[in-house]
Amino acid sequence: MRLENKVVIITGSCTGIGKAIAERCVDEGAKVLIHGLEHDQGVALAARLGEENAALHIEDITLPGAPERLVEKAKNTFGHLDAIVNNAAMVTSSNIHSTDLAFFRRILEVNTLAPFALIKAALPYLRERHGCVLNIGSVNAWSGEPNLFAYSVSKGALMTLTRNLGDTLHREDGVRVNQINPGWVLTEKEIDRKRAHGLADDWYKALPNVFAPAGRILWPAEIAAAAIYWLADESGPISGQVVDLEQHPFIGRNPPKDTSTIAQSGK
Known part of the structure; x- marks a missing residue:
């Protein structure tokens, strides 16, 4: 049990990578606060994990006070807080021509500023437990594809946030901050995005070797x-x-x- 008695908030955990992290955390002995916008999927996940192991909070993470409400629910439900996983993100195609300031601000609010706000809200409790933060970024943070302009910039900013706070908070508060950048992952939303692009539901079964040397893309687990x-x-x-x-x-x-014309996508 690698996470025995730890309490973890995982944003965007009703589906995809966040859901897989929540499931694995519980397998490793943790209590989790599931968060997202997909009510039915969240209810089903919480029920499957058991009320002694999981609680659910449905709310847009960018709303005023949302980070504080997440932290308070975790603390009130399970008694303390050991870690947060900033996984919630908007993965939306755009390039310089299709990106206006309102759209760009929305992407940054969800993908960069909301993680910052949750870290700040959780910090007093993480400090008490010498806890940690794990940010879920994307390999697109390094430059990104032409059609993932705003998303890639937001993940690049998150990467800098991780490195900066990973130094500052570790020295000053005893709180570690790290990040993993997933590549191309087969999530429910990735299947939906490719369906919206007109591809068949089994598009991922015949990918060019240049994109998938292993013959497949990554799994959330x-x-x-x-x-x-x-x-x-x-x-x-x-x-x-x-x-x-x-x-x-x-x-x-x-x-x-x-x-192939099948473009990679972000986390």
Whole structure:
């Protein structure tokens, strides 16, 4: 039990990577606060994990007071708070031509400013427990695809936030802050996005080798397995680190030009 008696808030955990992290946390002995906008999926997940292990909070994380309400619910339900996982994100296609300021601000509010606000709200309690923060970024933080402009910028900003606070909070408050950058992951929302682009539901079964050397893309459970290390005490004093989780080198790679029209997507 690598997370025995730990209490973890996981934003965006009604589906996808967040759901997989919540499930794995409970398997490892933690209590979790599930959060998101998908009410029915959240209720089903909380019921499956059991009321002794999981509570549910449905709310837009960018609303005034939402981070504080998440923290208070975790503390009131389980008695303390050991960790937060900033997983909630908007993954929306855009380029410089389709991105206006209102859209850009919304992406930054969800993907960058909401994690900051939740860290700030949770800090007094994390300090008490010498807890930790795990931010879920994206390999697109390094530059991103042309059609993931605003999303990529928001994840780049999150990466800098992680490195900065991973130093500051560790020295001043004893709170570690780290980040994992998933590559292309087969989530429910990724299937929905590709369906909206007109692809068949089984598009992921025949991907070009340049995108999926392993013959498939990543599963949410594989990201969750990596997340446990950063939430557990076994990661020791490590802080301010960003780890890419992809099946090929992301920086410096020079893939062939005749690739498929199936574009990669972010976390």
